Amino acid sequence: MFAITAARIDETNPLSGLEAGERPEPAPPEGWATVQVKAAALNHHDLWSLRGVGLPEERLPMILGCDAAGLDEEGNEVVVHGVIGDPDAGGGDETRDPRRSLLSEVYPGTLAEKVAVPRRNLVAKPAELSFEEAACLPTAWLTAYRMLFARAGLEPGSAVLVQGAGGGVSSALIRMAAAAGHRVYATSRDDGKRDRAMRLGAYSAVAPGDRLPEKVDVVFDSVGEATWRHSLRSLRPGGRIVTCGATSGDAPSAELNRMFFLQLSVVGSTMGGRDELRRLAEFCARTGVRPEIDRVLPLDRAEEGFAAMEQGELFGKIVFQV
Incomplete structure (x- = not known):
């Protein structure tokens, strides 16, 4: 074959x-x-x-x-x-x-x-x-599904940030989070990718490191070292980062003083189970999200x-x- x-x-x-x-x-x-x-x-x-x-x-x-x-x-x-x-x-x-x-x-x-x-x-x-x-669906979209629906702990109408719009996980997060009723911010170095993120349902798309119009409840970060500082500083008190990767490196400063003072948390997420894949497929079929x-x-x-x-x-x- x-x-x-x-x-x-x-x-x-x-x-x-x-x-x-x-x-x-x-x-x-x-x-x-x-x-x-x-x-x-x-x-x-x-x-x-x-x-x-x-x-x-x-x-x-x-x-x-x-x-x-x-x-x-x-x-x-x-x-x-x-x-x-x-x-x-x-x-x-x-x-x-x-x-x-x-x-x-x-x-x-x-x-x-x-x-x-x-x-x-x-x-x-x-x-x-x-x-x-x-x-x-089985890797990027399933990873995003678990991050959004199982690990983020979000309530309807929350504000979220997706770092690095353009990749498979990031585009899945933007589309599903918008469909679930969240206010989605996204970052990208590329003007064209920021425009496409808006078409996927992002509320606003900015350059990496730019200050957001508001602090967010959750940041979805698969980039790692290059975006970590921005991710931490974009969170509201009590917010969390959900991370599934570190494509730019995995040794950023943890900024522990900021984390304990603002009671921030970091949650790791990897892929998803078979039953989650079944539910993801049904979610796409029923909502029209593709x-x-x-x-x-x-x-x-x-x-x-x-x-x-x-x-x-x-x-x-x-x-x-x-």
Whole structure:
């Protein structure tokens, strides 16, 4: 079968390790299913894998990708949950299993004609969603869904800040938070991305570091070091930061004096469980909220999509048709 693989690890030039070509079809063990992939979405995780983060050389070559929608062995339309873990080890949440992995870390990923996953990882795709839209949900949108609805502790009509508008998680947060009735502020260095954030439903979009018209209840931050100071100083007393990543570095000053004096809190969030993916799909189907898709490419043009992500030339998700 045709697939996109990480063949080599290169921290400084990750795309040099990207290869397209034939790979063996999956041979699923008992309790697993094979999915015929119709669409797969690209994530920053795939670039980090090419840099060797979470993917050691001894596992190469590895088929990349952790998001997909397609057909199961009975022809049912499904969305693939990419977290491979034991829900019982995490108190009912596989993302808390310390031995969990994502597809493409230990097991071959979704940038291929077929992928094998545990049967419990399959969620019915609502008919209202296209395969391309559904393929955007399992990583970026699921991460945003958990941050917004499970970790933020927001009441209706709250004010929130989304740092770094443009990425998959950020665009999902803007769209879902606006749909839920929150007043959404967003930041971006790019004028065009700020305009697009407004079209997604942001109340206001500003340059990184700019003072907001008001203090917010929650900041959603996946950037880390570059935005941390602004995130802390944008919060109301008692507010919180919900973080799911640190793409610019993970060693900012904690500003502990500010945190304890204003009673601020920091909440970590990682991915989401299978049941949350099911609820997210239903949320999209019932509300009409849809993922922002930057572009759709055939799988054999995957390198073009990887290059756009590496250079930051995207707004929303890059999706590959298989």
